[in-house]
Amino acid sequence: MSFAVFATAIISSMLINNVILMQFLGICPFLGVSKKSSSAVGMALAVMFVMVIASAVTYTLYDLVLHPYNIPYISTIAFILVIASLVQLVEIVIKKYSKSLYKGLGIYLPLITTNCAILGISEANITNIWSTTTPFGTGLFIAVSTAFGTALGFGLVIFAFSSIRERLDAANVPAAWKGVPISLVVAGIMSLAFFGLAGII
Amino acid sequence: MTKKENFLKGFIKENPIFVYLLGMCPALAVTATFETSLGMGLLVIFVLTSSNIVVSLFKNFIPQQVRTPSYIVIIATFVTVVRMMTDAYAPLLAEALGVFIPLIVVNCLILGRAESFASKNKVVDSAIDGFGMALGFTFGLISIGVIRELLATGGIMYGDYLPFFVDQPFELFTFDWIINLFVQDFSIRDYGLAMFALPPGAFIALAFILAYMQSRKNKKLRLEEEAKKQRIEELKKAALERKRQAAMKKAGEAS
Numbered sequence: 021m022s023f024a025v026f027a028t029a030i031i032s033s034m035l036i037n038n039v040i041l042m043q044f045l046g047i048c049p050f051l052g053v054s055k056k057s058s059s060a061v062g063m064a065l066a067v068m069f070v071m072v073i074a075s076a077v078t079y080t081l082y083d084l085v086l087h088p089y090n091i092p093y094i095s096t097i098a099f100i101l102v103i104a105s106l107v108q109l110v111e112i113v114i115k116k117y118s119k120s121l122y123k124g125l126g127i128y129l130p131l132i133t134t135n136c137a138i139l140g141i142s143e144a145n146i147t148n149i150w151s152t153t154t155p156f157g158t159g160l161f162i163a164v165s166t167a168f169g170t171a172l173g174f175g176l177v178i179f180a181f182s183s184i185r186e187r188l189d190a191a192n193v194p195a196a197w198k199g200v201p202i203s204l205v206v207a208g209i210m211s212l213a214f215f216g217l218a219g220i221i
Numbered sequence: 222m223t224k225k226e227n228f229l230k231g232f233i234k235e236n237p238i239f240v241y242l243l244g245m246c247p248a249l250a251v252t253a254t255f256e257t258s259l260g261m262g263l264l265v266i267f268v269l270t271s272s273n274i275v276v277s278l279f280k281n282f283i284p285q286q287v288r289t290p291s292y293i294v295i296i297a298t299f300v301t302v303v304r305m306m307t308d309a310y311a312p313l314l315a316e317a318l319g320v321f322i323p324l325i326v327v328n329c330l331i332l333g334r335a336e337s338f339a340s341k342n343k344v345v346d347s348a349i350d351g352f353g354m355a356l357g358f359t360f361g362l363i364s365i366g367v368i369r370e371l372l373a374t375g376g377i378m379y380g381d382y383l384p385f386f387v388d389q390p391f392e393l394f395t396f397d398w399i400i401n402l403f404v405q406d407f408s409i410r411d412y413g414l415a416m417f418a419l420p421p422g423a424f425i426a427l428a429f430i431l432a433y434m435q436s437r438k439n440k441k442l443r444l445e446e447e448a449k450k451q452r453i454e455e456l457k458k459a460a461l462e463r464k465r466q467a468a469m470k471k472a473g474e475a476s
Contacts, residue, residue, distance in 0.1 A: 042420055044250035048329060093305060096323040097297040104290060136246050136327045143320050196436035201428045208424030
């Protein structure tokens with residue numbers, strides 16, 4: 021549980037295996053909520069909040085319940101239910117304790133249940149990190165740092181993309197390319213740029 | 222809406238990928254080759270058809286307040302079935318699709334169809350709707366997959382991931398067949414655009430397809446507008462003509 025493990029997990033999941041541009045998870049909010057940079061920041065914060073909690077909970081669930089009782093095949097159903105109820109719970113807690121945070125994140129929280137990045141990272145943590153020999157504490161630490169790095173990468177890309185899109189609204193684009201097609205080209209070029217980061221670890 | 226219209230609407234008019242932009246994650250992630258797109262499409266066809274049937278069967282028993290979680294559990298059950306079947310019969314496909322098989326659960330298309338169609342309609346209609354929509358989704362996936370694989374390698378392979386009906390991989394189509402008529406010792410593979418097999422190519426290929434769809438839509442709108450203008454012009458002319466004739470008649474009577 022050293023800092024090096026943490027830093028490696030963060031950099032590799034944030035920059036090298038970027039969740040949107042390399043793994044194609046969470047494309048729906050990427051295209052849907054990126055028209056204004058303020059809403060993109062709100063979405064990114066909500067995703068970070070839920071993703072870290074969700075991956076800690078699902079990893080624990082898999083390690084302490086599903087594996088010992090020999091029912092790992094049920095993980096998809098278990099994970100989606102846990103995430104859906106977790107989002108509701110987080111919403112209630114935030115509403116009770118922090119009105120200002122709720123105002124900022126409130127409208128994005130219900131959307132997160134169907135955000136494939138959350139379930140995708142939970143499943144990927146199990147396939148990539150979990151093994152019968154990894155101690156529970158170490159695995160949980162790596163899983164949570166991966167989730168944190170992934171959420172940072174999500175926020176970075178969605179913020180940059182929304183800023184570009186704001187400028188793009190004023191640009192003179194051919195009629196056929198207006199809207200989603202030109203945004204996808206921008207995303208493709210950003211993805212090419214992120215390819216340059218492959219291999220820095 | 223007849224049953225045939227219900228079945229066919231998913232292909233072009235309400236295509237989930239090109240018109241509604243639903244299920245974009247698999248549309249970008251698994252379409253590097255024709256075969257993985259076909260495999261993903263087959264899984265979605267099974268899940269969407271069966272989940273629509275079950276949701277439609279249970280629509281009167283599920284309370285309104287908890288319908289979304291109930292639908293998610295129904296969908297997740299079928300996804301688990303599909304996941305185990307793929308692991309057993311097509312392990313290479315399961316490896317290639319990876320995390321995107323469990324992610325069928327959160328595909329907006331499937332939950333959307335359960336919510337907007339299957340929970341309000343009869344079983345047979347829901348089954349047809351689910352099957353048609355999933356076929357439309359598969360059609361979208363395959364068209365992206367074919368374009369990307371042709372640009373990346375110059376041909377289309379079958380048999381790598383889906384080990385059905387064939388013993389070993391073979392080429393369904395390749396540009397070599399045409400080029401080798403004129404030039405010997407030439408392999409298109411050496412000149413493929415490798416970018417299209419990688420993530421950036423996915424975005425750009427989909428952007429080109431969407432731009433084509435949008436230009437078609439714009440053209441249609443423009444033609445409609447022109448036709449409307451022409452009709453108004455004709456009506457105006459006819460009215461003017463009538464007016465003139467009436468005036469002439471009146472003038473004739475007066476004189």
